[in-house]
Amino acid sequence: MDFILELLEVPVDTNFTYTLILEECPKIFPHQEFRLFLLVPAVISTLILAFSTQRTKQKLQMLNGRPGLIFPMDVLKRSHRFSYAAAFGTLARLCAGIVFDAQYAFDYNGPTYLKVLLALVSMLIYGLGYFPLFAGITTEAPVGYFIATLFSWVFTAEFIGNYFCKQPMGVISYVVLVIGMLPETLCFLYLSISLPVRFVASIAKPKKKFKLAVDFESSKDLYESIRNSYQGIHVRKLFKRPPPPPLPPKGIMQKLQSSLKSLLEKIFYKRTKGFRYSARMISVMAIGFILLYEVTFLLFVQLFELFDFAEIGMEHILNSIGRIEEIGEDPAVTSLREILIVLYDLVIAFRGCFLTSLMVAFTINVVFLLHYMTSYRSNLLSLYKGKNNHLTPKNKKSNASLIVGSMRYAGYQVGYIGWGFFIQFFMLLIVTVAIALIVILWDFLKYFILDQAMRLWPVLLTSLVLNITQLILSKFLFLQKRGEILAMDNRRLLFIFTYFMFFYNIFIGIFSCLMRILKSIILGALFLPRLDHSTLPRKFQKMDPGFDAYCGFMHIESTHTNPVAMVFISILQAESLTSLKKNSKKHSNINLQDEKQEMLDRKRRKAKWKWLLAYTLVNNPEISLQRRLVLAEERNENIKEIFFSRSSLCTEEKSSKIELDQIIIRDEKI
Template sequence: MKRSAGVTSCIIAVLIVIVAGGTLVAKWSLLQPIHTELVNRYNNDSPLYYESNSICKKIQMQRFNILTFPVACFIILIFILITKRTSLLRKQCPRGIAPPMPVDFLSRIDRKFAAVIFAMCADELFTIVKSIFESASSNSNDSGVIISYLERIFQVLIIGFRYYPLLAAVYLDSIVSLVCGTLYSWLDYSITIVNQGLCNTDFYVTLDQYIRAGNESSLAARFDYYGTGSTLLAIQLCTDIPRYLCLAYVSIKLPFLLIDKIRQRLKRSSMSDKERMMMKLTREERILLRISDPGSPDMLYVRNLFRQTDQRPRSHHLIARLLPKFIYEWRDDFTFSTRILCIYSSIILLLFFITVQACVIILPKLNSFQKSLQSTIDLFSTSSEDGNDDQPVDPATTQFPVPSLQRVYILAVVTTVLLITIQLLTLLANIRRNLFQAFRGDDSEIPRRQRSRYISYSAGNIHFGGYCIGYLIWGFILLAFFAIILWTCVEAFINFGSVRLIETLLKSIIPSLLFIYFKQYLNKLLARYVFLQHGGQVLAINNRRILMIFIYFSLFLDAFLGFISSITRLLLSVFYGIIYMCRLDYSPLGRKLELMDGGFSAYCGYIHTECCHRHPVMLIFASHLFTQFKMNQYKQIEHLGQLSDPDRLMYAQRQKKSLRAIRKWNLGVFLIRNPMIAFFRKAYLKQLDVDDLHALTDLDGDANNRNQRLAIYHRRGSVAELSVIEETNAELHKQQRF
């Protein structure tokens, strides 16, 4: 616990709580006059809306926050000018300017900061989703489908430009970028407080919103349900706690990063030559060097490859010791990438906002909805024997009496949140398990990588994060709907004891289901004790004559049972498809058709892309080579520093002459010791045609590819190399047969 909680982290945590608390107090002071004005209007039976402040017109234009947009574009332009181009169009662009990378999703650079930023984006995303449902329910959209779609795209782009400078400032990690990011974060924080306190409140209606809703306001129902006290105001402030914690973290973390960067710059004069050389490296190069450290997750993974499962060292994290292994086994040799943390932070905050809004907004409307629903049900059913619909309805005589929907709705929301939380945690564990399987070439769950689907994998990897969020929203809606139906039936049975409509439905379903399960149990019982040898421990037929007679008569009986089972199969597929809607690692289409599922294809693309770019063995190998190269380079610099100027010049000339010969000698020795690598050199691959290249570079090829590779080696390899290759192929065939 002492190792995980440093002094700087504790100071940042205390400052976050102080800043977030002060922000909530400031918002309370802004919302209190609005709440008082609307309560007075409610008591006087006046229209329930408030006129927004004049500053809202400067902040917003057509519901878009455009005040920070020019500042963000200007900061992005500064970042473009200070970013150096490393690979693309270097000759065509001599100055080397390039757009900065906001986040490296395949690495572990600034994962927490990026996750907090994406959690803030979830707040903006929920605002867009909420506006879509409001416009669909009120039918107030007169601009057409295409214009509305373009508006949503423009909103998403505005969100991207709003948070782009914050992410790019931390990724560039320079004094200029951190100064710009700090000033921009403070400006955005101030504007957000004003905007959400005066212009865009969650539960209070402005004049523009009142007009767009057709001069109607649902605030009266909320006042009737929550009262005119400070309950609604307290709910609003409690909803804003995660939002302002994220904003406070960003506005405090950036100044601390800036101070740390300035401190490193001031200490440069007292640094050693090795530390100065490390400072000249890029962040990617420094991270690549750290991969080969003894305590890095990738190095621990490579070490654990040669250990049994029970011989792995215990995790040093406190959460790993507190969390039971049957729930989740915390492992030090694996860390999730930045992308997974960003996706899950967005999902958690989005799920929180959806749950709160679903409870606060819908609960006051359930009483009126229950009356209208009961009247609609009674309209299609016979409420009394004489058929007089004017008489009051007795719950004992109606076909389906509707119970109190408030308790039903709360139970349904709690059930939905619990199911989705369990599914998300299971998905997180399955991502790690599937990545481990992909690392060792196991295709038992994820289909094997194929060269013909590389483009599909890349496209699916791009869709992965967005699909996770979209499937979550749709899964929440479907689960909540069916949970309401289920809890309504349970509540009706508890309150009224008997519901004739449900009883009639169950009387027609239960006998068929009981007969199906009886037949299945009978088949298993006979198979265990009559039709299989050794009590079912061996798949060998016993009593062959009796088995054939039983199959003959079961053929006609199972035809009728199959019709009933097909209906059950359809219902179960719908049921489990709804429960597993937010799980991209599960495809309801089955193993043969799973790649036709867009969500599962996106998941496969993500797994294969992560395996290609984050394989621990590959990273350790690359880090080892890069470390050796930098160490030799440092030794040469250190040796040159000890020489005088004439000796340094002579040494440089001698090194220049002999360097090429040394490289060729080292390359020759390396190829003699590793003859297989000679077939993958650039000069060798240029001599091959396209089919031979595919046969050599295809890692998941079949027997035809292996035979084609062997034919290429026989055509172009030497005798010594072919002997090594044949021995290697023989060993591979032995392992495959084993």
């Protein structure tokens, strides 16, 4: 976080045992040189992985379908979630440099308008450098795990060499440094240990051919694997009757425990048994937490040192001129002492304000990350059920915009988390500093504050009384049955009261307008890091790029990871594999009786599918109507195709006849 150190410009006293930065020594692996030199092994490793993979569609029969197209991460699956999260966690420091410091891969001293091109090239260099690590995890092959292991060790060595191989700083400073780098260090250690273990396990595991990707003795084993998968468990839960609601708590202790548990679940996180987050969501949340943790820790240490240095300097000056006024003292010294005492109190108060605002902002963002995961889960489960109350409907957006939003989501989320944290920190800092100034300078500001309070309290009291009066009269006088039904009572009195309240509400509306502006600013800054809530009104949510990206991401997730659709496709694949296995056995030992049995089985399956289709259409009239419309459209399209094909044949025949007539005329002339 060099940008923070340059921003603060902290003067360092070597007598402080907790000081993190005594003398800046040159890094063992400079950032720009390391990224540029990493390109060569990264490109070579990517080519090796490509030639170790076959193409699914071999259009060119060369090298047995090699090289294949490799990808760094399947954003739709839920496998290797923690490996991807750890790999993205190692990018936290690089992401912080990109978000806050515009860190580039090489220096550029040319025209300013070409710096955008510099940023694009730098992002490409960063992506190529980390590509073999992610692609190696995705391939799930010995070569991939070996390359991923080598790159994880290289990145771990670069991390340790740059941030732990400093000059001697004392035991306490090393402990503080380790605590500050703890989440990122754990990510590096996880990759450095788990990837070699997977490499050894992949070598020991026998390699299966593509045709035997699902090895089974019978179809029961195949269907059992589908039933026990994550999607199969989800579908099985849909057919189960929901459990009865829990009994209400009895006794004071049970009520206190249940209320405390519900409060903690509302504030922090409520677990849903059986739900599994996607690898992309876990990775984004991991890198967001690590970014918040390390930035908060570094700012905390640097601000603590800065204010401690200022406090020691103020104490030294006060001790030199004396803290107690002496007889016959120069008035200038007395006034200087009073100013220094006020400044000393301000330094102590500002340190509390800065550190408190920093920790509160960090806590708010961590809680928001937990709420964000809960919101993702609830929105995804609602989309699985066909409910779309919170997000922008899919039919109001094009498919291309949904894909673009899904691609933007991860980068947008990290950037919003970073800048949202700083905006919240500065807003909290303004509030706490204002409170501290009022408390410290109360002797100087009390007359001004009391004068403003005497002017404003009638407005506040009047608006409060009028609002309460309108509410009470509406409930007990102007509505029937004390407001239980929306039916008017005392209509003439209501019309008189509404007429006179028109003029009073103009007066109250001025204060209400100011409160609306203040609430918009506070809530907009508070929910800025959260992409699952738009900061704009419902009709203008398309103008919110963060929320638009989140909607695209959620619609793509729900469309391609729906457990019901996935289980249905798996059953179709199982049926296909079962039929292929039966056909292979059939060709080995063919007889007439087996053929008849196969025909009977085919007829039974066809009759069964027709019966299920009829049963579904009878119980779901809407589906029946939609099916008729689709069949009608297909029939019209077939008729159009036949018509156009016949018309094209007629035109070809006419053109051929014209050509023949021309040839005959030419021959006659000759």
